[in-house]
Amino acid sequence: MKRLRHTRHTVAIRLNGIDRTGECEPRTLLSDFLRYELGATGVHVGCEHGVCGACTVTVDGLAQRSCLTLAVVADGREVRTAEGLAPEPGVLSELQAAFRRHHALQCGFCTPGILMSCADFLARVARPSEPDVRQMLSGHLCRCTGYSNIVSAILEVASGNEDSPDA
Ligand code: FES
Ligand code: FES
Known part of the structure; x- marks a missing residue:
């Protein structure tokens, strides 16, 4: 039987002011992309159903559930996570x-x-x-x-x- 092959996509975002690029499948959630592909583990994943709000990030300035957003949708956008709030290392916002x-x-x-x-x-x-x-x-x-x-x-x-x- 022929195996289904998933196309990999390159997603480029500006994450907390830095241009970042990663690869993912079309169905990859933004929360997983941020955590596992780009290392932004400040994105917490609780319910994965849009209920708890733990995974909230901003996309082009608007708060968004990253567990309900496909990573490919964020391509070309400005994404901010809690890691990007502090003005400099060791200084809280x-x-x-x-x-x-x-x-x-x-x-x-x-x-x-x-x-x-x-x-x-x-x-x-x-x-x-x-x-x-x-x-x-x-x-x-x-x-x-x-x-x-x-x-x-x-x-x-x-x-x-x-x-x-x-x-
Ligand atoms: S993980 Fe709960 S709203 Fe996204
Ligand atoms: S869930 Fe523990 S501080 Fe909010």
Whole structure:
């Protein structure tokens, strides 16, 4: 019997500001491409069904579930993952620092996806209300924190208020 041969595609993306190229099958998910082909293991994979939000990245600035996106669709696009948030090695972004100050993570599995949704959200909504933030977070499952500290961290960054409860 003749074996089915899958065509390999070359996918070129700008990942966190650096041009990267890799190969994948037509059916390869962007989450798998980023993790296994390009080594961006900050992309966490939980449900693989678009429910938990852990795999969220931005594609051309818009938050997107990488487990529901084919890698070939991202060809030629700008993709950002949590690895690309820090301005330089060893320095946290404003949002990451706020998460740290507010104890907005415990196991951290959900955190990269939430940070990437926040990156998109805060770029579009300058002064979000608490309900706005909670609405955005409704696309993410966190089993540890109870969400309150995450909300506090995001609202602090949104308000430009650097004061923190334990600074
Ligand atoms: S792994 Fe993509 S939404 Fe859960
Ligand atoms: S910090 Fe553990 S799932 Fe959110």
